[in-house]
Every structure is written in structure tokens, then in C-alpha cells.
Amino acid sequence: MGLLAARAATRMGSRQQYRTMARMQRRRTAFQDSRGMRQDFQPAGEEGYDEAPAAPAQADYTVELERLAQLRDQGVITADDFEAKKRQLLGL
Numbered sequence: 001m002g003l004l005a006a007r008a009a010t011r012m013g014s015r016q017q018y019r020t021m022a023r024m025q026r027r028r029t030a031f032q033d034s035r036g037m038r039q040d041f042q043p044a045g046e047e048g049y050d051e052a053p054a055a056p057a058q059a060d061y062t063v064e065l066e067r068l069a070q071l072r073d074q075g076v077i078t079a080d081d082f083e084a085k086k087r088q089l090l091g092l
Contacts, residue, residue, distance in 0.1 A: 061089040 065086060072082040 064089055 067078065068082050068085055071077045072079060
């Protein structure tokens with residue numbers, strides 16, 4: 001009976017901890033809402049975004065190619081490996 005009681009106590013403690021954390025999150029959210037501090041959602045009634053969507057980042061293939069070129073120059077990869085990966089990155 002001791003083992004069952006210990007397991008039940010562990011489950012009850014876990015549930016209580018989850019409830020406490022959930023309650024704290026609800027309170028934090030309510031506080032942030034009341035102060036206008038939340039950034040993840042727009043206030044009710046607003047449609048669309050005020051700012052333009054972010055421009056897509058420049059292609060990262062140049063950074064990857066530079067890194068691969070350094071590895072090639074150091075002798076870590078072969079020139080053929082470099083060319084194959086370059087073709088793959090450039091979509092050729």
C-alpha cells in the first residue's frame with residue numbers, strides 16, 4: 001500500500017504544479033492585457049496589420065558557399081564535393 005500511496009502523492013503533486021503554473025500564466029496574461037503589454041495578438045476589432053510584412057531575407061546560399069569554400073581551401077572537402085554542393089545550393 002505504501003507504493004500506491006507514493007504514486008498517488010506524486011500524481012497529485014504533479015497535477016497541482018500544473019494547475020499552479022496554468023493559473024500563473026492566466027494571471028500574467030490578464031495583467032498584460034489590462035496594461036496593453038501583450039505583443040502577440042492585436043486588440044479586438046483591428047483588422048490587418050499596420051506595418052508591411054517583412055521583406056524576405058537575402059538568400060543564405062552565399063554564406064554557405066563561403067563556408068564551403070573555406071573547407072575546400074583547408075582540404076576538408078574535395079573540389080568535386082564543393083562543386084556538387086554549389087550546384088545543389090544554386091539549383092543548377
